[in-house]
Amino acid sequence: MNHDNSKKPSGKPPYNRSGSQDSLDELSLDDYWKEIENIHEASNSNREQEVVVKEPDEGELEEEWLKEAGLSNLFGEAAGDSQESMVVLATLTRTQSAAVQKRVETVTQTMRKKNKQYQVPDVRDIFKQQNDSEQKATDGVKTAENKTETQEETEEDPACNHHIGDSSLRHAVPASDSDINVEISFSEQAATLSDNPAGKVARDKDDDTLTPDFRLPKNKTGTTKIGDLAPQDMKKVRSLALIELTAIFDIFGAEVKPQKTIKIKTKESGLFGVPLTVLLEQDQKRMPGTRIPLFFQKLISYIEEGKLDTEGLLRIPGVAARVKSLCQELEAKFYEGTFNWEHVKQHDAASLLKLFIRELPQPLLTVEYLKAFQNVQKLPTKKHQLQALNLLVLLLPEGNRDTLKALLEFLQRVIDHRDKNKMTLKNVAMVMAPNLFMFHGLGSKSTEQSEFVMAAGTANIMLFLIKYQNLLWTIPTFLVNQVRKQNAESQRKEKKDKAVKKLLKKMAYDREKHEKQDKNISDIKNVNDADVPQGVIRVQAPHLSKVSMAIQLTEELKASDVVARFLSQKSGTVQVVKKDEVFLYEIGGNIGERCLDDNTYMKDLYLLNPNAEWVIKSKNC
Incomplete structure (x- = not known):
């Protein structure tokens, strides 16, 4: 998105607004255009080279x-x-x-x-x-x-x-x-x-x-x-x-063409202007298991500690000279732990947060799919737009997706204080949209009309990302079922291939030894599933005091009920475990591994995947 003309278009747009702009009149876009001006004023003039998108045939x-x-x-x-x-x-x-x-x-x-x-x-x-x-x-x-x-x-x-x-x-x-x-x-x-x-x-x-x-x-x-x-x-x-x-x-005549970038030299350390993957790699060396950049986490927590009631938070920019000085100081002192946060003002901290997002060498929504995110506005209904955003979130790399989630959760908390900070959902969407969608590497010369269309469209997309974030981080059931079908098809082909190979090589096998191995395997299976009648599942819980339990399936039995039965057992030498620390997992059969939500009806799931094993464990196991 190219914003060479950073000024808000003047006068009423001489064209009919598309459906993606139905409630966003020009006046309500003031925050968007002001943010564009703020971005240009605070732009990093020291950036040597921008990412340029390669246009393949x-x-x-x-x-x-x-x-x-x-x-x-x-x-x-x-x-x-x-x-x-x-x-x-x-x-x-x-x-x-x-x-x-x-x-x-x-x-x-x-x-x-x-x-x-x-x-x-x-x-x-x-x-x-x-x-x-x-x-x-x-x-x-x-x-x-x-x-x-x-x-x-x-x-x-x-x-x-x-x-x-x-x-x-x-x-x-x-x-x-x-x-x-x-x-x-x-x-x-x-x-x-x-x-x-x-x-x-x-x-x-x-x-x-x-x-x-x-x-x-x-x-x-x-x-x-x-x-x-x-x-x-x-x-x-x-x-x-x-x-x-x-x-x-395809159905609605829009485009999904993943873009590619020409590789350029980027910073290999620091905070601002460092690729997200590099940031996570350097942070994981300091704190294994880190999924969101430590600096980004610290900025969010600091802003929240300073109270989210600050009027105009995210909308009112920090003092440009002071923000620039803070950037330089943070680059030198953040990882040493010597940076003094006490004197950082709320608006300056919010400006640092937005700057961090903008300065990523490649956009948080990725070069590959940024245009697809923008083109969501071309879909005819809000429901279609939401469905497309759900799929796009699934396409993001883990680091981008986790960081985006942390950002959206923070923005929702800002909105929750709107009575005092005067930042409604629409206000926050307007202010944040340019920071996520303004990427010059994908830009083409724009007209006043296209500027307005892009502004309204991306603001609406930003609004959807914030409001429906819980829905967007859900994997649609039909996709999970297609994965099940793929796994089942692969297993069937693998079983068939093994049968053919066994037939071709049967003369080379020691039949007696082979039958003995089959018997041992069968004995082990019989021990694990001994006397389990129809309509009963055996649940394993290796980390709890009672490691195994046969449970009768009923129409109303839920995953939460299964976990509750295990946790209700008296704990001896085993440490007491809280409900929110362990989950019931569906493992094997036509799925690799799936953590079940509390409201899963076990009989329905059993009918869908009768060959699965059922294990209670924490997500860290």
């Missing part, structure tokens, strides 16, 4: 997209070994498949133009096979309210059923416009709505309701938050989120 962009989506084996020299990619393709919805196919075709055409002889499998047959099953997704959105009989199919392992990704279609669609349906693919919902007689989704009407009270309906198998899944499953979630986001943007 369309084929290279789509090739990079396929790599990010976990589908790099569909092309190039590795195309012959595409089993992993085929597993992903086999679990996609209709709209997700269309998004992938579009990128594959672009890459294929580019390779042909460049006379590259890379093998690119024709995935249309796979997608064709999916059309019938994925058409159920569309039908399910339309008729879910009337569906009551969809559990006719049963197999040995429910995790292998092709409908696992679409199991949510058995549930009713959300009862109101403020409900966010996370059980059905967002892009499938969008495609179904766009198929209405009008031919397109109606853009939100202008009204005074800038931020509806969106909510997530309860799901019996539990809500999954970022941080609840094992890394290997989270990697799959990220790839699926990119495919899903692209599918939504």
Whole structure:
């Protein structure tokens, strides 16, 4: 976003405002333009070089997209070994498949133009096979309210059923416009709505309701938050989120083209102007396990210690000369622990916080996806915008996501004191938007009209990030179910491959020894699961006084009930553990590892993943 003209556009904009600006008139944008002026006045003139975005051709962009989506084996020299990619393709919805196919075709055409002889499998047959099953997704959105009989199919392992990704279609669609349906693919919902007689989704009407009270309906198998899944499953979630986001943007004619930067020399130590990854690496050496830069944490805690009641906090800038002097002193003394915080004024500290964010060599929202965040404003409704932001948050690297979360939580605490500091949600969004979205490396020459559109759009996106942060850090159920399906498909293929190998090598095995090993394994399993009747699960708690317990499943049994039963046992020599220190985990089966929320209904989850193990432990174990 380029702001060569930092002055607020004068006069009423000579054009109709888009839906993303429905409650943001020019007057209410004063805080935004004032912040732009403050940023220019306080800009660091010593910055030697800015990050410049490399503009690859369309084929290279789509090739990079396929790599990010976990589908790099569909092309190039590795195309012959595409089993992993085929597993992903086999679990996609209709709209997700269309998004992938579009990128594959672009890459294929580019390779042909460049006379590259890379093998690119024709995935249309796979997608064709999916059309019938994925058409159920569309039908399910339309008729879910009337569906009551969809559990006719049963197999040995429910995790292998092709409908696992679409199991949510058995549930009713959300009862109101403020409900966010996370059980059905967002892009499938969008495609179904766009198929209405009008031919397109109606853009939100202008009204005074800038931020509806969106909510997530309860799901019996539990809500999954970022941080609840094992890394290997989270990697799959990220790839699926990119495919899903692209599918939504394709439906509405918007763009998701991850940008790339030219590598430049950056600072390798210090506080301001240091890459986030470098900051975290140097902080983790001082304090292992650090997920948010120590300096950023200290700034937030200091501002809060100085009271959040300060009028105009974040909006009123600190004295530029004093802020510059503080920067230099902090660079020299912060890590030595000799910096004196006592005389730092509240507005100066707030200015340091915003400066820290702006001075990151690459934006907190990343160069790759900053444009995608900006383009969210082009989606027609607030619900679609919120869904897209949810997926974008999932795409951020961990360090960026954790730091953004800390920032948003701090901003909400500032807003909670709005009666005294006069900083409402809208005020804070206006002030903070330029600090997160103003990045010259992505800039192009802008007009007064585009400046206004970008200002209103990014302010609204900032507002959504703050208000709906709890929703945005939730992993949609349909993505978790797609991960389950991928895991089940991989296990099935692996089992099949092992069976073939065993058959080919059976003459080389010592059959007697092999049977003995099988018996030992069976004996061990029988010891662990001895006499566990149907409808009963065995829960392990290796760190508690009672390490194992058989628990009868009932319709109302929740994860919190299971943990409570263990904690109610008399503790002998084992240290007493508090409820908020341990959690019930679902491990194995069709998931790597998942921390369960308290309201998970165990019988429903057991039916979804009957081969899982159930373990109570802390998140640090």
